[in-house]
Amino acid sequence: MLDLELSEEQQLLQDSANRFIEREYDFADRRKAANLEEGFRRSAWKTFADLGWLAVGMPEDQGGFGSARETAVLMEAMGRGLVVEPYLATVVMAGKTVALAGNDAQKDELLGAVISGDMLMSLAHGELKSRYTISHVETRAEGSGDSWVLNGHKGVVLNGDTAGRLIVSARTSGATQDEDGISLFVVDPKADGVTVRGYPTNDGGRAAEVKMENVKALAILGDEGKAYPVLEEVMDRAAAAICAESLGLMAVLNDMTTEYAKTREQFGQAIGKFQILQHRMVDMFVALEESRSLTAVYMADVDSSDRDERRYAVSAMKVQCDKAGRSVGQEAVQLHGGIAMTDDYSASHYFKRLSVIARLFGDSDWHLERFADLTR
């Protein structure tokens, strides 16, 4: 039979994550962290390192452990806490890219620094016109061997303004949307010709526009022109990770909404006594539980060596979680009423994060089309 129980190790990870969120990551802390110049607390990042979270999904040779399910366990807890630290950017995306494409020396150097918490990384892949098309790369790299020069503009690079190293995708051959001809490079954001324009995002995080003018890359990562499968896998892993995050976000909103409905009185009774609102809260509950079921059963397929199996699972999860997140987020605001419109009330921030998640790593239409193609 299908075993969906968490292993002992996964259970420990979940306990430690939930404990951290409960004890050290309340909404007031999160707001303070988001308002810092870097958009998060370095001290929290240090704790992540101490707890071993930065090693999750990393290769065992570099001291890593676990994979998609472990990442999901952490991401769900981070959703509960609306965590702003660059876990998705550094570990799930850039870290995994290095793990998949780098040689041993690169993995030792870069992943070692990530796992110890000493360095942050971001994957600079999306561009002004790329939307969700993974192969859309206009940024160009010219050169050979160890010497490469990059030109281009990378957009909405998550936490790109605090990264110690950028992993940049660039075209070394082919036309703008060709899958072939994309390569990966390690870039020092302080190198000549790199402009990093950081900014806050609408969900309380940080991102950056990264422009490169004749930038010398530190190294090429992986085989020249063969980065597409790596990027596709990393985008799938990122999509799966934010699906897990959305479970945490939805759980908090559902709890807040039912709690509010029990205590908020209008017309002489708790609004939770009104049947119309009860049914809607039941729908919110069902939306979350269905998302939980689907992700519980399919999350492990993210690790599948069969590309189609992975894509099938990820697209199904993203469609379901986006749909559920949309309805839970919008209904949570509506059922609360005016209070959830305010910046001071945490529900609005959960709603905003869910709204942004739906626009990342393939929206519902994109995943529906991919799923339809896979099941033709």
Place this chain on the structure above:
Amino acid sequence: MQITYTPQEDAFRAEVRAFIEAECDPAARERVQKGLALKKEDYVNWHKKLATKGWAVPHWPVEHGGCDWTPVQHFIFEEETGNAGTPPGVPFGPEMVAPVVWSFGNDEQKKKYLPGILSGEVWWAQGYSEPNAGSDLASLKTKAVLDGDEYVVNGGKTWTTLAQYADWIFLLVRTDSSGKRQEGITFLLVDMNSPGITVHPIITMEGGHEVNQVIFDEVRVPVANRIGEQDKGWTYAKFLLGYERFNMAGIPSAKRQVRRLKAIAEDQGLTNDIRFRTKMADAEIQIITLESTMLKMLAAQAAGKDPGPEASYIKIRGTEIDQMMTELTMEAVGPYVMPFSLKASEEGWNEEPLGPEYAAPVAPTYFNTRKVTIYGGSNEIQKNIIAKHVLGL
């Protein structure tokens, strides 16, 4: 659809259009069209321009300064101003308190308050909701106690839109708590400069300052500022809630948003994306469906008939369409909904945009528009009203 207009109506449309072109500040129109934040002057300047033309409050009775227009002329005016993206009217003075003043106020009050509203000199705010009186407005607790020829007001109002600009506020206060909740409410007009009033901003989730909490601490209000009788304020407030003027439920603005959405979709390469195109088509059909409701009401009105029960669901469908459009725009923009740039909506901001130039207001507008199904009687309350009064349930 065939709407025939008389030559006079065509001429009127041309006149409205020409007036907008000549008099409405293009910068303000651009802010409306791009969904950027409006400044107080944007509202006031346009209102004043309209006032000089005699068009500031067309729906008012003629004797107070309204226009002697046919329903079709009102329709044309709404269509042209909405289409052009002129700043919207501020509802609280011209739409809300004025009808109460001319219907229930005494002559002195009419003389004192209506001219300032008509000219745009005086900005009003609405003091209805309280932290514990939202959908259930009659549970309000802000108290007024008569002391000589003054009321002493204590309490607080919330969600007070643009109170930071307000010169005056109309208030519902409790003057008696012994009987039914709807009895014992009094309608007061209060000068915002009165000692004891403080306005506290409420920042909404998109980062804007649109609403406020207004606290009243021993605020003295002359009895002369009371509308009608003490304890009868609920009657006046209900009249105001039921005061229906001809309104287009934001149809011209929704159509304007469709045009903008199509331009964004084209820039995002979605022109040939059948999934997105069918969603835009569906949106457009919803908009012309609601417009048809409006036109049907207009035709009934023009024929001198009762507009029928349609009026009741216009708020519901209008707000749903508004939210649908902001959500579709999010979808069209894609990952570039992420950059947060409050400053990008301010005057004089001329930095390079983060991503496409149209992206900055898209997520904030989506977030902010969640309010429209909550305020002014949430859509759940609207449905209760229809169930009771239209369906007789």
